[in-house]
Amino acid sequence: MALKNRPAKDRILDAANRLFYAEGIRAVSVDAISAKAGLTKKTLYYHFKSKDDLIEAYLASRDQPNLDLFRKWFDEVDGTLPEKVEAIFTNLAKSARHPKWKGCGFLRTAAELANMPGHPAMKVGAAHKKKFEAWLAREFEDRGTSQPQELARYIVLLMDGAFSTVLIHSDPTYIESAGTAAKEMVLAKS
Known part of the structure; x- marks a missing residue:
């Protein structure tokens, strides 16, 4: 159109x-x-009403599409649970190799609004990260993984750390390394 x-x-x-x-x-x-x-x-x-409202709407519009993409990458793998988790990172690393890739829009926005913790966009970003973590925890729990909530939190920390490190070094292999670590963590809890 x-x-x-x-x-x-x-x-x-x-x-x-x-x-x-x-x-x-x-x-x-x-x-x-x-x-x-x-x-x-x-x-x-x-x-x-304001630029702040537009920033909030910008992040809200990215929420579900990003979560759907992570689920798609996870579901496309016919392998084991550790391989499914690693696939999220593998696909993120592929995305990071695109010249227009700028990292996680939620984290970048949070960094710009760090001095405004009550900003509506900060709430949208936090909710997005919690939704991803909750989805992973459900996947882990459904597959009998021990300590599913704790494991999901570890994966989120690895992912967000990888996003930040790639922005600093411009090297997507950091995401791949985080994926290997995530795979090993999931394997240890399976």
Whole structure:
């Protein structure tokens, strides 16, 4: 569907997604988003009360698609539980090799809003991370893994650490190494 034929709110969110992810939330102005969406700033403010509301909506729009992608990568593997967990990291490493990859949008936003812990986007980011952790814990529990909640938390820590390290070193093999560690942890608890 052509950009002009899409609802204004969708065009604004699409533009915010592209710009916030590529450049960061503080670097991108409301003017830039409205221009990218091909709309006036007045139209943007009709749909979003403030830039903060738009930042919150940006992260909320990434929540379910990201969780669905992790589930897809997990489910595509016919192997063992440790191999399924490792596959999430393997696919993340592939994604990290794309020139437009900028890491985890939730973590990057949290870093930019670190001095604003009550910001609505911080709550969306925290909820996203908790949903991923809860999903993993259920997968582990359903498969009889010992200490499923603790193991899920370890995997989340490995993943977020890998995201951060790759941004510092520009080396996706850190994600692969985290995947190997995750596989070994799951194997030890199976």
